[in-house]
């Protein structure tokens with residue numbers, strides 16, 4: 001399978017007034033997927049591997065909020081300023097803020113290259129709203145990939161995570177460090193530890209996941225969209241397990 005040039009996701013990260021650098025050309029098979037799973041299970045890592053295979057854009061709501069963090073305070077709307085405070089504590093940003101951000105970026109859901117939604121939906125209200133928005137845009141989800149991993153392994157992944165402030169590439173110390181300490185291999189941006197990866201904040205994020213996001217497993221199971229994948233093993237092993245499941249789905253005709 002040919003690899004694709006990754007899009008810079010400008011329209012997603014900074015809003016619809018910006019144009020993407022490499023808008024995906026329509027692939028043979030368009031995938032529209034949601035990535036579900038607890039914080040730190042490896043959704044972002046899988047998304048960046050999947051993007052190369054399927055050509056779709058990685059639409060992470062967390063990345064939009066983190067991109068807003070580097071904007072000048074005077075350029076931030078009051079809702080976005082408030083969102084950053086929720087994020088710092090590991091709390092969910094209010095549904096109304098997340099939904100208006102998504103509405104603004106609905107064009108990304110219609111993109112001919114498809115999408116990988118990561119970190120959205122996170123509540124049943126968000127899942128209901130996504131269902132409505134996709135219906136309005138005559139777009140259908142292919143699957144919801146639900147990544148599963150024991151909690152002790154998740155905590156180890158989060159405590160070692162490092163992220164590029166510029167291109168958002170994800171590393172792990174000591175398992176997958178950048179070649180030069182503190183510098184991104186891809187864009188030479190600065191690598192940092194996320195504020196919300198501190199142990200006490202991670203605990204809060206896990207509790208919130210169990211309370212607010214885990215019910216989506218049942219929500220999507222009822223709609224026959226749920227595909228559970230074990231996130232145990234190397235990123236490549238998890239990617240191959242994911243790809244196997246997608247290949248299986250691809251043998252079903254698309255409508």
Ligand code: AP5
Nearest residue numbers: 039040041042043044045061062093119157161172234235
């Ligand atoms: P968000 O950015 O979505 O964070 P998250 O869901 O908590 O997920 P993470 O990014 O922490 O983890 P991940 O599963 O992507 O793992 P990764 O691939 O990095 O959201 C952040 C915040 O934004 C929220 O808390 C909330 O405040 C707000 N927010 C966002 N969306 C919202 C919404 N819809 N509603 C309300 N609020 C919202 O991997 C983790 C580490 O493990 C890395 O170091 C990686 O290198 C390593 N790793 C990955 N895979 C493997 C593997 N197979 N083996 C070994 N190591 C691995």
